[in-house]
Amino acid sequence: MFSNIPRARTFAWRTAIALFMGAPSAIAHADSAYPARPIRMVVPSGAGTVTDQTARLLADRLTVALKQTVVVDNRPGANGMIANETVARAEPDGYTLLFTYSATMTVNPWLMANLPYDPVRDFTPIGRSSAPGGNVLVVTSSVPARSLKALIDYVKASPTELAYCSWGVGSGGHLAMEVLKARTGIKLRHVPYKTATQCSNDLAAGHVQIGFADSASALPHLKSGRIRAVAVSGPERLLPLPDVPTMSEQGVKFDYASWLAVFGPRSLPAPIVSRLNAEINKIIASPTERARFEAMYLRPGTPSKPDDLARLVRDDLAAWGEAVKIAGLKAE
Known part of the structure; x- marks a missing residue:
């Protein structure tokens, strides 16, 4: 059937067919060789936060499992938008990953009018590393309240408007406090910071009076007595603070939880997703690694599939909305 086609064109046509037929095996070979160079794990939080510490733990163990260096790239600011956009626009080759906290995926879409990424469309879910949890509501040492009710009464009786801090507009700390305000009628002035560590540091210094903080940035100041914990957001008490009740336990319903997870850019090849998911599941299932999580006062997650994470994002989008x-x- 090629008899009337010039010899050069016939050769080119046959070559193209051969390349096309061989494409799937070539792609499979490329995926099976993954990773062939270091991997960058972009993190939307600053050094010392729970997100950063967990990312470094995961990167350390993935470096061993994958036999390639996994480098943590901290990109704090804009409530995670900088880091998330960086990964959303990256090549889907498995060498740029996102390790993020849930608010960047489930809260930002409701509060940012010009969000530069779509949490469902622009990312490939890979795996969750932590169980759903919450943050700790703390006060500076000059505030006498030792319970949520006492704090509410103190704020209402204050002759001046007190200030609370968060790690950015639309962050979990911001939204949790706004829900608390709506449900109790208290009034507070919002002071947003770039990172949770900055928020905790200024609480300890007394520059702001109240705020939600993650356990990693709050614990040193809690131990020193410069700040005091009065409640925990989320469904369960925190490991390092077993005597601090949740908000719901203290009469203010708050069942929203946060989590930490790994994502890749959209269209990340399935073999790479499966490889990374399998390694993450091994890490969080290992008794040794679970102990490392708990040493940072985190509840490690249970092994899950990428589809489980995708469903969690969709469900939490509705809940946080x-x-x-x-x-x-x-x-x-």
């Missing part, structure tokens, strides 16, 4: 409505916040 309701929280935004309760808080009376609007996209800006």
Whole structure:
């Protein structure tokens, strides 16, 4: 059937067919060789935060498992948008990954009018590393409250408007406080910071009076007595603070939880996703590694599939959307 086609064109045509037929095996070979060079893990938080510490633990163990260096790249600011956009625009080759906290995927879409990424469309879910948890509501040492009710009463009786800090507009700390305000009628002035560590440091220094903080940045100041914990957001008490009740236990319903997870850019090849998911599951299932998580006061997650993470993102998008409505916040 090629008899009337010039010899050169016939050769080119046959070569193209051969390349096309061989493409799947070539792609499979490329995926099976993964990783062939160091991997960058982009993190939307600054050094010393729970997100950063967990990312470094995971990167350390993945470096061993994958036999390639996994480098943590901290990109804090804009409530995670900088880091998330970096990965959303990266090549889907498995060499740029995102390790992020849930608010960047499930809260930002409700509060950021011009969000430069879509949490469902622009990422490939890989695996979750931590169980759903919450943050700790703390006060500076000059505030006498030792329970959520006492704090509410103290704020309402204050002759001046007190200030609370968070790690950015739309962060979990911001939204949790706005829900608390809506449900209790208290008034507080919001002071956003770039990182949770900065928020905790200024609470300890007394520059702001109240705030939600992650356990990693809050614990040194809690131990020193410069700040005091009065409640925990999320469904369970925190490992390092077993005597501090949740908000729901203290009469203010708050069932929203946060989590930490790994994502890749959209269209990340399935073999790479499966490889990374399998290694993450091995890490969080290992008794040794679980002990390392718990030493950082984190509850490690249970092994899961990428589809489980995708479903969690969709479900939590709806839940946090309701929280935004309760808080009376609007996209800006």
